[in-house]
Amino acid sequence: MSGAASEFYILAPEIPVPERTVVLKQDDTLGLFNEFGDIAAARLHEEGLYHEGTRYLSTLALKLAGGRPLLLSSGVRRDNLLMGVDLTNPDIYRGDELILPRGCLHIYRTKLIWGGTCYERIHVRNFTRGPLTIRLTLKFAADYQDIFEIRGQQRPRRGRLLDTRTGSDYAEMAYEGLDGATLRTLITCKPAPISVTKSEFLLGADLEGRTEQVYTIAVSCSHGAQRVDAISYEAALFRGERTFTDGERFRCDIESSNERANAWLRRSAADLNMLLTKTGSGLYPYAGVPWFDTTFGRDGIITAMECLWIAPHVSKGVLAFLAKTQAVDEDPQRDAEPGKILHEARRGEMAALGEIPFARYYGSVDSTPLFVMLAASYWRRTGDLGFIESIWSNICAATDWLSWYGDADGDGFVEYKRRSAHGLEQQGWKDSQDSIFHEDGRLAEGPIALCEVQGYAYAARLGAADLADALGYTEAARELREAALELFERFQRAFWCEDIGLYALALDGYKNPCKVSSSNAGHCLFTGVTTPERREVLIKALSQETMFSGWGVRTIADTESRYNPMAYHNGSVWPHDNALIAAGLASHANKELALRIFGAQLDASTYFESARLPELFCGFRRREGKEPTRYPVACSPQAWAAASVFGMLQACLGLSIDATIGEVAFRYPHLPAGLDRLAIRGLEVGGASVDLTLHKYAGSVGLSIDRRDGKVDVAVLS
Numbered sequence: 001m002s003g004a005a006s007e008f009y010i011l012a013p014e015i016p017v018p019e020r021t022v023v024l025k026q027d028d029t030l031g032l033f034n035e036f037g038d039i040a041a042a043r044l045h046e047e048g049l050y051h052e053g054t055r056y057l058s059t060l061a062l063k064l065a066g067g068r069p070l071l072l073s074s075g076v077r078r079d080n081l082l083m084g085v086d087l088t089n090p091d092i093y094r095g096d097e098l099i100l101p102r103g104c105l106h107i108y109r110t111k112l113i114w115g116g117t118c119y120e121r122i123h124v125r126n127f128t129r130g131p132l133t134i135r136l137t138l139k140f141a142a143d144y145q146d147i148f149e150i151r152g153q154q155r156p157r158r159g160r161l162l163d164t165r166t167g168s169d170y171a172e173m174a175y176e177g178l179d180g181a182t183l184r185t186l187i188t189c190k191p192a193p194i195s196v197t198k199s200e201f202l203l204g205a206d207l208e209g210r211t212e213q214v215y216t217i218a219v220s221c222s223h224g225a226q227r228v229d230a231i232s233y234e235a236a237l238f239r240g241e242r243t244f245t246d247g248e249r250f251r252c253d254i255e256s257s258n259e260r261a262n263a264w265l266r267r268s269a270a271d272l273n274m275l276l277t278k279t280g281s282g283l284y285p286y287a288g289v290p291w292f293d294t295t296f297g298r299d300g301i302i303t304a305m306e307c308l309w310i311a312p313h314v315s316k317g318v319l320a321f322l323a324k325t326q327a328v329d330e331d332p333q334r335d336a337e338p339g340k341i342l343h344e345a346r347r348g349e350m351a352a353l354g355e356i357p358f359a360r361y362y363g364s365v366d367s368t369p370l371f372v373m374l375a376a377s378y379w380r381r382t383g384d385l386g387f388i389e390s391i392w393s394n395i396c397a398a399t400d401w402l403s404w405y406g407d408a409d410g411d412g413f414v415e416y417k418r419r420s421a422h423g424l425e426q427q428g429w430k431d432s433q434d435s436i437f438h439e440d441g442r443l444a445e446g447p448i449a450l451c452e453v454q455g456y457a458y459a460a461r462l463g464a465a466d467l468a469d470a471l472g473y474t475e476a477a478r479e480l481r482e483a484a485l486e487l488f489e490r491f492q493r494a495f496w497c498e499d500i501g502l503y504a505l506a507l508d509g510y511k512n513p514c515k516v517s518s519s520n521a522g523h524c525l526f527t528g529v530t531t532p533e534r535r536e537v538l539i540k541a542l543s544q545e546t547m548f549s550g551w552g553v554r555t556i557a558d559t560e561s562r563y564n565p566m567a568y569h570n571g572s573v574w575p576h577d578n579a580l581i582a583a584g585l586a587s588h589a590n591k592e593l594a595l596r597i598f599g600a601q602l603d604a605s606t607y608f609e610s611a612r613l614p615e616l617f618c619g620f621r622r623r624e625g626k627e628p629t630r631y632p633v634a635c636s637p638q639a640w641a642a643a644s645v646f647g648m649l650q651a652c653l654g655l656s657i658d659a660t661i662g663e664v665a666f667r668y669p670h671l672p673a674g675l676d677r678l679a680i681r682g683l684e685v686g687g688a689s690v691d692l693t694l695h696k697y698a699g700s701v702g703l704s705i706d707r708r709d710g711k712v713d714v715a716v717l718s
Contacts, residue, residue: 020609021047022076022083023289023637025274026113026240028052028347029221030293035074037085037109037120038062041143046150046290049118049185051221053294053348055150056185059141060219062109062122065092066137069107076610078266080274081240085109104128107136114236116228117220124205125212135194136203138217142185144175146350151291155355164198171196179352184222188230189215248283249273250311253681254649258674261602263611268645271612271637272307272314281324282317285643287344288615288635297322297342297367298429301374303639306579306647308374308381309657310683315378316387322371323394327362332419335363335427339401341371343424356422363423364431365416368398368406369456373527376463379470383659383686388467399464399480402457408447412490413507414457417446428453429577430520430555430569434562436506439515441561444508451503452520454491455527458484470660491529501541503530505556517547517557519577525584536590542581543593550622551604552578552597558619565619565629572631574616575601576640579647586651589668589718594651598672601648604628613641653678653694654717659686666703667717671696679706688712 049057069087205213218230252269343364461484468477504513615638618629654667688710
């Protein structure tokens with residue numbers, strides 16, 4: 001690879017490490033641990049405790065008699081708050097003498113993250129009848145690597161590690177960055193260790209038979225003058241648990257007759273809760289762990305869209321944050337232009353120094369129209385016109401960008417071509433360097449107009465027109481609808497490829513179509529930029545074995561010149577991509593493809609740890625007895641993958657909610673195979689709420705209203 005794509009390419013480890021990686025996250029602090037509860041970055045390079053994009057702890061290893069304890073079991077609580085690890089001792093010898101048989105000690109570790117601190121409890125219990133003298137060591141180290149260094153980027157210079165300070169019950173490591181910021185990792189232990197060095201705590205206890213000793217460890221991450229003070233383990237656990245009941249976070253009150261589907265729904269909701277991060281503008285779903293644990297415009301918007309019907313407050317946080325960070329000036333180094341919506345924002349030393357352009361970067365062509373689409377959908381879902389009025393100037397700036405900077409050559413299409421020397425070459429959701437190409441494999445030259453982006457621009461203008469009408473700006477509404485209609489007609493002429501039965505992947509800089517069978521064309525179903533006749537042809541093409549792997553729709557057909565089922569964007573299967581395709585069928589009678597997508601992704605979820613669908617997986621054809629093939633560096637959990645189940649389910653049900661008229665509608669509803677009953681509880685519509693149950697009957701779906709508070713109409717349309 002070359003250029004910017006190779007600069008920011010995510011390297012996979014040469015030899016896969018068989019140990020499981022366990023994720024804990026709260027706001028801007030993230031922990032990646034192995035199943036022993038340790039951090040061993042030398043073995044698996046992304047393990048660590050991170051804060052705001054920097055690794056504050058690269059080693060944390062609990063040793064017994066100089067070696068690793070034996071693992072009995074480990075896991076994370078269903079709500080993702082607490083990790084638990086059961087360990088025991090191996091046979092321990094002194095010379096040839098066995099002094100402690102295996103299984104005499106039980107070591108139980110629990111971990112949680114709260115408020116910039118990782119808390120741990122270590123319980124050591126003696127299950128023999130006699131006294132034992134126990135010695136444990138807890139080794140630690142910090143390398144303060146930026147996440148981009150861990151992803152594989154080389155730096156010519158780094159800051160300096162400062163001398164580690166120690167006391168009777170603590171050690172504090174520190175690093176002075178080239179940006180002048182000092183980062184500190186403070187590790188404390190209660191009760192105090194036997195001894196403390198610059199890299200190790202020695203823990204010890206004299207245990208009578210059947211008794212235990214408990215240690216509490218706290219690892220706090222501080223940046224500059226902002227010192228983090230640890231609270232008690234009990235207080236951190238209480239505050240963490242309270243967030244799941246205080247109404248701020250994501251709630252999933254959906255239950256079906258299918259336990260596999262329930263497990264997928266529960267895991268997805270828990271992962272979204274973990275990824276939701278407090279910002280000054282509200283909650284924002286960080287994109288994914290570990291590589292994209294920050295705000296991404298496109299990812300946040302699509303995540304919010306997928307779960308809008310069940311969690312509209314997520315959309316409000318996304319819209320508020322993106323309105324606040326909208327570009328107001330031209331800045332070629334950041335691919336920024338007035339009205340453009342953020343691609344991503346990063347913190348850390350490399351971003352502060354400009355070694356990467358992503359401190360606040362605008363190199364995505366689709367975030368801007370998607371922002372407007374989400375605003376219109378949020379208003380329809382909630383009726384919250386006051387909030388829309390507060391961001392109306394941002395919506396207008398975004399639609400202006402579509403017409404001016406987004407269409408620099410004036411041909412009516414929205415195109416991109418990077419201006420930053422270190423920015424992204426491809427600026428759609430498929431942003432790999434080789435993702436946009438012609439049927440013969442030639443890479444497309446820019447400026448590039450992607451087919452799905454034209455659909456987004458079309459839907460954005462229609463949505464903005466509805467908002468303008470609601471706010472009383474009738475002339476603006478008329479102009480927006482006229483522009484949308486012109487784009488629709490122009491799009492049909494320039495993008496439809498009769499020979500492949502799909503819209504072209506893109507137009508290159510010479511206005512030549514890239515005649516590639518791609519999932520991008522499926523997003524045109526979602527935005528409605530299709531004629532009825534072409535919609536049916538498009539559905540048929542996406543349903544063919546060349547496109548549908550058996551686990552979902554591939555990013556490109558297996559007949560294409562650059563098809564590779566192991567490639568990031570050229571043949572893999574992405575859950576969010578499938579969810580958007582399915583969403584395009586929500587209001588139509590023909591839901592066969594949406595039902596196939598839901599069923600395939602449900603089946604895939606059963607093969608992944610805790611029913612957690614990753615960012616993507618490989619696009620190999622589904623075979624009898626063969627599970628989906630994993631993509632080695634996929635983010636897991638990942639926000640728009642976690643939210644995809646809600647988008648797919650909404651599509652199958654044909655569910656729409658219009659709070660402006662107080663209506664919940666099911667258009668041509670279907671329950672996916674294996675689901676005979678689906679209950680939705682506490683569905684809020686304006687000031688009202690309703691409980692619903694759908695039942696599958698022969699050839700139809702029945703609906704019962706179990707509870708209704710307030711004025712809300714429920715309709716089944718078929």
